[in-house]
Amino acid sequence: MKTYAVETAGLTKRFRSIPAVDAIDLKIPQGEIFGLVGENGAGKSTLMKLLAGMMQPSEGSFRLFGKEGKEDAFLYHRVGALIEQPGLIPSLTAMENMKTKALAMGLHDERELQRLLALCDIDKSGRKKVRAFSLGMKQRLGIALTLINDPDLLILDEPTNGIDPRGFEAIRSLLLRLNREEGKTIIISSHILEELSKIATSYGFMRKGRIIEQLSSQELEEKSQEYLLLRTPDAAGAAVLLEERFAVRSYRIVSASELQINERVDSAALIAALVKADIPVWECTLHHQSLEQYFFAKNGGERDVESAAQ
Ligand SMILES: Nc1ncnc2c1ncn2[C@@H]1O[C@H](COP(=O)(O)OP(=O)(O)OP(=O)(O)O)[C@@H](O)[C@H]1O
Numbered sequence: 057m058k059t060y061a062v063e064t065a066g067l068t069k070r071f072r073s074i075p076a077v078d079a080i081d082l083k084i085p086q087g088e089i090f091g092l093v094g095e096n097g098a099g100k101s102t103l104m105k106l107l108a109g110m111m112q113p114s115e116g117s118f119r120l121f122g123k124e125g126k127e128d129a130f131l132y133h134r135v136g137a138l139i140e141q142p143g144l145i146p147s148l149t150a151m152e153n154m155k156t157k158a159l160a161m162g163l164h165d166e167r168e169l170q171r172l173l174a175l176c177d178i179d180k181s182g183r184k185k186v187r188a189f190s191l192g193m194k195q196r197l198g199i200a201l202t203l204i205n206d207p208d209l210l211i212l213d214e215p216t217n218g219i220d221p222r223g224f225e226a227i228r229s230l231l232l233r234l235n236r237e238e239g240k241t242i243i244i245s246s247h248i249l250e251e252l253s254k255i256a257t258s259y260g261f262m263r264k265g266r267i268i269e270q271l272s273s274q275e276l277e278e279k280s281q282e283y284l285l286l287r288t289p290d291a292a293g294a295a296v297l298l299e300e301r302f303a304v305r306s307y308r309i310v311s312a313s314e315l316q317i318n319e320r321v322d323s324a325a326l327i328a329a330l331v332k333a334d335i336p337v338w339e340c341t342l343h344h345q346s347l348e349q350y351f352f353a354k355n356g357g358e359r360d361v362e363s364a365a366q
Pocket residue numbers: 071075076094095096097098099100101102103247
């Protein structure tokens with residue numbers, strides 16, 4: 057049976073009766089890097105705080121690694137969270153910050169702390185105080201702090217926000233290492249899908265407190281690839297021809313007069329074959345949808361429909 061790191065059922069959090077997280081049913085299998093995507097105010101941080109035990113739900117429940125989240129206090133030792141500010145003490149060094157948190161948790165293994173600092177590439181900062189760190193270094197130290205209790209699930213809220221490309225690359229390779237070599241499940245949020253796409257293995261699109269779509273990186277890749285759009289009065293007939301003559305399986309009948317073809321196909325040969333079969337072709341155009349376009353179609357597109365209806 058598949059083990060889920062996270063399973064939520066109707067998980068809801070309201071602030072003054074307004075839902076910030078609205079009846080979310082979500083399943084995240086163990087071993088994933090789950091990218092939580094959504095615009096500002098979508099409810100990402102609130103969802104993460106609920107899962108990290110930093111907030112109580114108004115309704116609903118969740119399970120972590122198959123156990124009831126809010127009932128099993130021990131379970132939170134399996135979770136490491138970096139939400140909003142990393143909670144660093146600016147007047148201390150990286151190691152002093154690590155020791156302070158470790159002592160508060162009753163842990164004393166200095167060699168392990170040194171290993172974590174090296175893993176997060178922050179071990180060479182020596183006597184430098186945290187206040188002199190770059191944003192990227194602070195975030196990496198923030199991640200090192202979340203690793204002290206060796207959690208199985210890491211919850212990271214926009215850890216790459218405001219970080220330059222080099223800093224981003226360092227965090228990206230760190231997270232991939234934590235996932236692949238140390239087997240950690242990671243939930244990471246961002247409003248920049250392009251960034252997440254370099255890390256995530258699956259995604260949840262969040263809007264107005266709801267998960268509006270959950271899909272794997274492969275599915276997202278397919279949806280954001282090039283496609284051929286065929287406009288014809290007989291989309292169904294064209295689809296049959298496409299399958300029989302061109303062995304194309306990946307297509308979608310968008311409407312009675314539109315066919316989206318997701319596989320590469322010789323468009324000139326296709327048009328010739330359609331015309332020969334008495335299927336008129338009004339238009340045949342190549343389109344490319346970027347990840348960003350896909351994201352905005354999910355967000356802005358639906359908003360436009362709603363506001364037009366109001
Ligand atoms: N403690 C709180 N009290 C009242 N309202 C809150 C509180 N925390 C969040 N909210 C509201 O809940 C909604 C979701 O906020 P949340 O911070 O979870 O979104 P987000 O997707 O993480 O956004 P951002 O990317 O800006 O952090 C927002 O409308 C926010 O104003």
